[in-house]
Amino acid sequence: MTGSETPSSFRLAYVPGVTPTKWVRVWHERLPGVPLELLQTSAAEAPGLLAERGADAGLVRLPVDRTLLSAIPLYTETTVVVIPKDHVATAAEEVSLADLADEVVLHPLDDLLDWEALPGRPAIERPATTADAVELVAAGVGVLLVPQSLARLHHRKDLTYRPVPQAPASRVALSWPQEETTPDLVEEFIGIVRGRTVNSTRGRVAAAAQPPAKEKARAKAKRAETGEGARRKPAAGRQGAANRRGTAPKGGGRSGQAGKRGKPRGR
Template identity: 70%
Template sequence: MTGSEVPHSFRLAYVPGVTPTKWIRIWNERLPDVPLTLVAVSPTEAFGVLRGGGADAGFVRLPVDRTDLSAIPLYTETTVVVIPKDHLVASAEEVSTADLAEEIVLHPLDDTLDWERLPGRPAIERPATTADAIELVAAGVGVLVVPQSLARLHHRKDLTYRPVSDAPESRVALSWPQDETTDLVEQFIGIVRGRTVNSTRGRQAPAEQHKATAKAKAKAKAKRPDAGGSGGTQRKTASGKPAGRGARGGSGGPKGGKGGKPRRRS
């Protein structure tokens, strides 16, 4: 790379609640010359940022419109209800939506859960954001049902949360524009999917596989003790005795004559 060349960069969008730290660390280890820039987006604007070129890929919440975006589902989150620490529900390990029937359940405009019917009683107004709803929970106005990562993100000492067994769940995915599946996007997909640095993603050519196999066989054959050379074992005759010198260090027979008894003189 010459001094005038600028290295490529990779822009990664992410919605609240997603923590991409471990993937960023692996990226920096494998591609130290390619800076990764994080782009924080709300769930409602995430797809517009990807389509508009504001990010190369992003961690989003499903569903994803597959018309022009690709997506790899990653994990499903536990859904919890956020409540004051002294709330009656806090005494249970897990609750159901029926347990919230008498509660005012806040429904922020940026809610990420796909409700068929919101549990409990509705508030007079919908909070603009999840963060605003958390403040109302702390003020004793109502309770809030959200993915667990958002409850952790907006943690307060005076609040706690409990799993809701039958609430909708939120799924997180890696998404990117279908027409922009660049080499860097492929690199990041490999990191997210847990591929090793030496992985070929199954694209190794058959000729390369055959060459590697033949090389390994030749190396193994060279290590055999009977492969010839000075390191080989002593060759044996058909009778099973070692060939070469006799038992007394001789050549194996009398010198300069045939074997047997000497002839008598007449």
């Protein structure tokens, strides 16, 4: 792929709780000539955004419709229960579902967990969003089960959380529109999240985007070699001059120098 064929930008969608910072940093290092545009979207809207080509790829939460989208699972998050800091459950390192049997467990409409049966007692109404549910926890209305990244995202000084190993977990994936051939820039980002090096055989765009840097390195090396030669030549000239200055006149030699040293001083 030539530089003129390289797309002008790459649009990456991401959902709340997912932090793409480290991958974005690597992208800027490898493809400085290809801007990366970040698009934040809700977990519910992310699949539709990708299917409609509103983004080139996205960091989303599974499941997604595999007839429309390709996806590579990246990691699974720990599920935690968000509780007030003075809650009795803070005495434990982990909380079981049975420990929540007597609790009002809030179930927001944007819940990300695949429950067969929600533990505890249901609230009178379902909060519209996770953020609303966190506010209700702070008001003492109930507790909330969410992926750990969302508990951190909605952190409050009066709340804390504990892991719930028995609860369903949320999986984060890299997803992009289903196509016969994966676009080159998507391949580049797949390589970045999977830890491929810039010299990977799949790093086609990165290689195409960096000829100026390589040429600069070659020119720098060439200047260094030339500079070393230039430094050596004057050194040889100075040594030759020193030798000429130190050459004894004809008929002199060491005995002549010795005679000069033995000349009596004037009185």
